[in-house]
Amino acid sequence: MFETLTEKLQRVFKNLRGEGKLTEANLQEALREIRLALLEADVNFKVVKQLLEGIKEKSLGQEVLTAFSPTEQVVQIVRDELVRVLGKVESKLRFSNDPPSVFLITGLQGSGKTTSTGKLARWLSHNGHRPLVVSVDVYRPAARKQLSVIAQQIKLPIFEGAAGETTPLELALGARREATQTGRDVVLVDTAGRLHIDDALMKELEQLRGALHPTEMLYVADAMTGQDAVRSAEEFHKRLGITGVILTKMDGDARGGAALSIRHVTGQPLKFVGIGEKLDALEPFYPDRIASRILGMGDVLSLIEKVEQSIDQKQAIELQQRIVDNEFSLQDFRDQLRQLRKMGPLESVLSMLPQIGPLQALKGAQVDPKELARVEAIINSMTYRERLNHQIINGSRRRRIARGSGTTVQEVNQVLKQYAEMRRMFKSLSGGGMKRKLAALMR
């Protein structure tokens, strides 16, 4: 969809060869492209302006190194600048010396407060805490019910409120009392969503803060927010003093420029990122990943992590050995397919790849999940011996396999051909070139 910054800069710098230094003149157009790229990623325009100052300063007078192209150099400067602004990995939460600690979860309507409350509670309980959740959203229909369903799913207690406790403040105080009595060390208070211009609701939050002395005032922000992200975050921060940000809906394809804007105007760290609808889809915030994403450089680290999560380490090592020994069988091929499918929809896996270099072609490739199922069915219809040694699969065996898998002989042939190609590829890769090729890819 978007042309990446790298591609744009490559075009800009095409005529730069032979120049000794990056000068103001040849940087001008590059800066314009950087500006557009950041704006397209929904970074606030004021923030963009300030970022550009820093980038310009650092780029000017840079020697055009021979080893790098100026494109790479400038992209690196931009990226470093973004990472610097985004801050360090800081998913540490502050707890009170006198438990229970209270965390207020605030944010605009529909940013994902209730889901994030659930995810954070789950995360806390997996990290040695005993959280209690409470919803004080008495306005949105069924909001409290939503949190109680979530609490059930993560098997954590929720404070539903005693009789007569109907105001947000009563509910929150009740929850804190309950936490003290039942030995819970954190109370997560899910507040009502509001528009930052809603004075009455902002006052209510101020009142909650005054009465509860929360150690964390977390602001939940939607990664898809546009230019307005700055205004709301500023307003919340001014009135409530937020202590951290949870960025949600990062599993979509939003560039997440809002992260940069919010961090820039509030100076408060981004602590967590929501990456899915399931309640375990919350991860610490990594500035370098978001920076790459804002620039459209792919999210190779997340991809590697995803692969690691779904692939059995021992199996992987065994497989590697077999590839080196050129013993990669159809059986292994099938295992590979299964693991691939375990990683989820292929599109989402592919979308994490950088949009540069040789991987570009893969981007947006349409992979039909049914196709994978078909291939697996074909391999399933082979006998054990056939899977170990594909050379024994003759015409009559092919017909049998096709019948068994409900496919045609042509399709069986195709799978065998693909497999043979893969084997050949592995053979060339294991000839020592693999590392070099991968290194070239990652650069």
Add this chain to the structure above:
Amino acid sequence: MIQTLFGSAPPKPGLFERLQQAVEKTRAGLVDRIEDLVQGKKEIDAELLDELETTLISADVGVRTATEVLEAVREQVDRRELNDAAGLKACIRERLLEILKGAERPVGAVSDEPEVILVVGVNGTGKTTTIGKLAHHLQDGGKKVLLCAADTFRAAAIEQLEIWGGRTAADVIKQRPGADPSAVVFDALQAARARQADYVIVDTAGRLHTKSNLMSELEKMRRTAGRVIPGAPHEVLLVLDATTGQNGLEQARQFTSSAGVTGIVLAKLDGTAKGGVVIAIARELGLPIRYVGVGEKIDDLIRFDPESFIESLFKTSDTGR
């Protein structure tokens, strides 16, 4: 708060005033900014044009649309058709209106009652609330509305719709959480026929447009609807959060390709300074904006009309920034 939803409301300001209120912030941000820039300038210089472009971008109009609008303005300046700064405002206004009007589409005729409206969108844009308001709006016009709780995924989504059903006195067809959404659609359409409803509004689970499996679930719901009532769904409304930035375009694109979006509802326009995404979508996808959500109350949904939107956007206001 809830009481105020039922309680006696103060006399309603007219539609136009309410829309104007809703875009108050946008006006403050966009139009006043343009006025500020234009004021005191006689000549149109490159700096002024650049500033104007930034202003449009900061309203989430999008880089491409902003550049295009400015390009047209520059051309006029170059041809000397436009040479005083005051004419700039009118020129930009005309461009924006042109874009919005170009995307207008009439609502398709319904041959087979009831009219089925499928409401889709990413998580947290305000689908269920919009449905409540829409049901109210339609019933106000003397129509019988049936609500279909096809968001079987999100915790308490069905309850939320039921509460809206109670407020608007519309029947809600539901199944248990986790049920197949298409099955609920099927039930609802059957029921709508039997009860002779004029409209069925289908609430779907919020989904990110990048989740292809969830997007094909929408396709299935469409197919199911079409089997029960030929031509259904007659309208597929994509609810967009007005605070959404450039990703809104991508959402509209993806939902259009798998759910066949026919119109946009721009929600939460009251809370935000921006409505610019409307223009970017109209310009790039040609999708009409059908309704605008301007508040939390049940009647805070108004029909979108490009003329009055731009009109209220450009009407001089005395509110500063």
